Amino acid sequence: xxxxxxxxxxxxxxxxxxxxxxxxxxxxxxxxxxxxxxxxxxxxxxxxxxxxxxxxxxxxxxxxxxxxxxxxxxxxxxxxxxxxxxxxxxxxxxxxxxxxxxxxxxxxxxxxxxxxxxxxxxxxxxxxxxxxxxxxxxxxxxxxxxxxxxxxxxxxxxxxxxxxxxxxxxxxxxxxxxxxxxxxxxxxxxxxxxxxxxxxxxxxxxxxxxxxxxxxxxxxxxxxxxxxxxxxxxxxxxxxxxxxxxxxxxxxxxxxxxxxxxxxxxxxxxxxxxxxxxxxxxxxxxxxxxxxxxxxxxxxxxxxxxxxxxxxxxxxxxxxxxxxxxxxxxxxxxxxxxxxxxxxxxxxxxxxxxxxxxxxxxxxxxxx
Ligand SMILES: NC(=O)c1ccc[n+]([C@@H]2O[C@H](COP(=O)([O-])OP(=O)(O)OC[C@H]3O[C@@H](n4cnc5c(N)ncnc54)[C@H](O)[C@@H]3O)[C@@H](O)[C@H]2O)c1
Ligand SMILES: [Zn+2]
Ligand SMILES: [Zn+2]
Numbered sequence: 001x002x003x004x005x006x007x008x009x010x011x012x013x014x015x016x017x018x019x020x021x022x023x024x025x026x027x028x029x030x031x032x033x034x035x036x037x038x039x040x041x042x043x044x045x046x047x048x049x050x051x052x053x054x055x056x057x058x059x060x061x062x063x064x065x066x067x068x069x070x071x072x073x074x075x076x077x078x079x080x081x082x083x084x085x086x087x088x089x090x091x092x093x094x095x096x097x098x099x100x101x102x103x104x105x106x107x108x109x110x111x112x113x114x115x116x117x118x119x120x121x122x123x124x125x126x127x128x129x130x131x132x133x134x135x136x137x138x139x140x141x142x143x144x145x146x147x148x149x150x151x152x153x154x155x156x157x158x159x160x161x162x163x164x165x166x167x168x169x170x171x172x173x174x175x176x177x178x179x180x181x182x183x184x185x186x187x188x189x190x191x192x193x194x195x196x197x198x199x200x201x202x203x204x205x206x207x208x209x210x211x212x213x214x215x216x217x218x219x220x221x222x223x224x225x226x227x228x229x230x231x232x233x234x235x236x237x238x239x240x241x242x243x244x245x246x247x248x249x250x251x252x253x254x255x256x257x258x259x260x261x262x263x264x265x266x267x268x269x270x271x272x273x274x275x276x277x278x279x280x281x282x283x284x285x286x287x288x289x290x291x292x293x294x295x296x297x298x299x300x301x302x303x304x305x306x307x308x309x310x311x312x313x314x315x316x317x318x319x320x321x322x323x324x325x326x327x328x329x330x331x332x333x334x335x336x337x338x339x340x341x342x343x344x345x346x347x348x349x350x351x352x353x354x355x356x357x358x359x360x361x362x363x364x365x366x367x368x
Pocket of ligand 2: 062
């Protein structure tokens with residue numbers, strides 16, 4: 001079939017919205033009609049050429065929500081008409097990692113996905129016979145996508161697509177970092193560095209876990225105000241003194257849980273140093289630049305602080321994204337303030353500009 005999609009043709013150049021060819025789903029694959037898709041930093045990072053593992057031409061986009069249009073042979077996990085959230089982090093349910101409660105890093109299709117292929121090593125996207133690769137296994141800056149069934153979470157049909165799409169990446173990453181990776185205990189003191197979608201999600205996750213005190217640190221007063229809306233009890237402008245200020249706020253001890261959601265390694269270091277002696281857990285969600293390293297004075301670890309990394313918030317996508325969406329539908333998670341701009345597919349590059357200017361938290365593309 002023919003459809004419109006935003007293609008990354010050349011790194012550092014705007015995406016080009018154009019007509020491309022999408023082949024039918026093969027065995028285990030599903031054709032999804034996109035309803036909405038968020039614009040995330042990883043799309044912009046890849047488009048810029050800064051990501052050494054990026055490839056082109058490719059259809060970008062990974063924060064998608066849509067409707068199952070058709071299923072390939074042997075598909076049993078989704079059916080026509082289901083509302084689904086796309087998962088760049090799939091859940092096969094069978095590999096060693098899926099069977100362990102300790103991680104969400106499914107191994108089933110990793111190698112091919114990293115190459116921009118579907119699990120059988122081929123692509124469904126093309127233009128004039130020339131193959132186009134699938135970005136993050138999702139390619140949701142498009143009217144339709146073909147994806148493996150293990151990479152689709154079936155969510156409530158009542159869930160509005162232009163809100164629920166952010167559960168495909170940023171929001172779940174933050175919520176999950178607090179709920180699944182750190183497993184924040186009720187009554188805890190938490191500090192979240194960064195108040196973008198990931199950090200605000202972490203604030204909400206700490207609140208849902210029953211944290212007593214939630215301090216959010218960011219550079220923008222506007223974003224800190226949003227953090228209050230998500231449940232932050234204290235807010236603070238970040239900078240070199242952030243650790244000292246947090247120690248002062250916590251009787252010299254530091255926080256039970258800290259979260260880093262900026263992607264800046266100096267801030268990651270602050271998250272470690274602001275964690276409490278004895279049991280403080282510092283969870284890293286931000287993605288650092290290529291080659292950057294995190295400096296930790298070993299004494300911080302000897303004296304009981306721990307460091308964890310969190311990819312997609314440790315969320316096992318097919319099981320837990322629907323649960324998070326249900327909590328949103330019950331009114332426990334306030335998504336509206338996080339969606340700032342509604343765009344058409346043709347305006348996708350404007351989504352990058354808005355993100356670059358930190359204008360709002362998330363722009364969402366709606367497909368008419
Ligand atoms: N682990 C994952 O699976 C995953 C998924 C999505 C995004 N990410 C990463 O998470 C990070 C956050 O994503 P986002 O969409 O929320 O980004 P964002 O750019 O919207 O938010 C980052 C925030 O950090 C703040 N900040 C900058 N310097 C600071 C400082 N010194 N102290 C405190 N705050 C500071 C900025 O003001 C901004 O509000 C990025 O690195 C992104 O790549 C990771
Ligand atoms: Zn993302
Ligand atoms: Zn798996």
